[in-house]
Amino acid sequence: MRLRLKSLWMLVLVAGVLTACAADPAAVTEEAVQPSTPTLEPTRPVIVVTRPPVTLTPLPGEVPDEELIDPDIDLVFDRLQLVRTGRGDEIPPIQIVLNQDGTYTRDGVPGTISPEDVAAIDALLDEISFFTMDASMLPAGPPDGVSFRYALTVSRAGAERSVQSQDGFMPQPYLDLLTRLFEIGQPQA
Numbered sequence: 001m002r003l004r005l006k007s008l009w010m011l012v013l014v015a016g017v018l019t020a021c022a023a024d025p026a027a028v029t030e031e032a033v034q035p036s037t038p039t040l041e042p043t044r045p046v047i048v049v050t051r052p053p054v055t056l057t058p059l060p061g062e063v064p065d066e067e068l069i070d071p072d073i074d075l076v077f078d079r080l081q082l083v084r085t086g087r088g089d090e091i092p093p094i095q096i097v098l099n100q101d102g103t104y105t106r107d108g109v110p111g112t113i114s115p116e117d118v119a120a121i122d123a124l125l126d127e128i129s130f131f132t133m134d135a136s137m138l139p140a141g142p143p144d145g146v147s148f149r150y151a152l153t154v155s156r157a158g159a160e161r162s163v164q165s166q167d168g169f170m171p172q173p174y175l176d177l178l179t180r181l182f183e184i185g186q187p188q189a
Contacts, residue, residue, distance in 0.1 A: 072131070076100050076122045078155045082181050086148040086166075096184055106185030113184060124177040130154055130161060137165035137174070150178060 077100060084094040098104040098121070102113045131154070143149060147167040154161055165174065 072157045072159065073126050073129075075157050076118065077125060078157070080121075080125075080152065080154045080181075082178070083151045084148050084182075085151075086143060086145075088145060094182070096181055098181070098184060104184055109185060111185050117184075121177070121180060124173075124180060125154060128171075128173045128177060130163070130177075131156070131159065133163065133174075135161070135163050137163065137169045137171075139166060139169055152178070152181075 079100065080098050082094075082096045092107075094107060096104060096106050098113070098118075100118065102115060102118050104111050104113060138149070143166070149167075150165045152163050152165070163174075165178075170178070
């Protein structure tokens with residue numbers, strides 16, 4: 001896409017220069033008519049590297065952009081909802097809703113977690129800067145039918161943020177958060 005935009009920009013620039021020169025014949029100078037000496041530089045192959053999307057979280061020690069700063073990072077989430085889908089009908093979807101007070105439902109079954117667990121989950125949200133990270137960690141194209149897809153929506157202080165992701169396209173800190181959330185209400189073996 002960038003290459004096409006660069007090519008289009010160069011085409012417009014060249015067309016503008018040629019139009020200006022054609023409109024004013026005096027604008028053509030001796031230098032412009034002299035043939036240039038071709039330079040023989042080897043062409044380099046183009047290497048395309050694909051990787052999962054990355055978050056916009058600044059590195060430690062970096063000064064973040066104003067748009068990346070979460071003004072409410074010290075507040076605890078009001079509610080979060082996690083939905084896992086995928087793999088067709090062989091594995092049913094999972095839906096977890098967790099409230100700030102520790103009450104939750106997992107696939108319609110209610111329960112409660114401790115205030116310490118709520119604080120630990122909130123700390124994981126803050127660690128990954130959930131409200132400023134990329135909202136999509138999905139591959140191009142439709143679901144592959146083999147991987148799980150996740151939709152995590154978090155509400156806090158009147159703001160709501162949703163992040164869509166798929167197995168194999170999530171950074172480890174985000175995966176750690178999802179793993180912790182899936183422990184909520186999990187049947188004990």
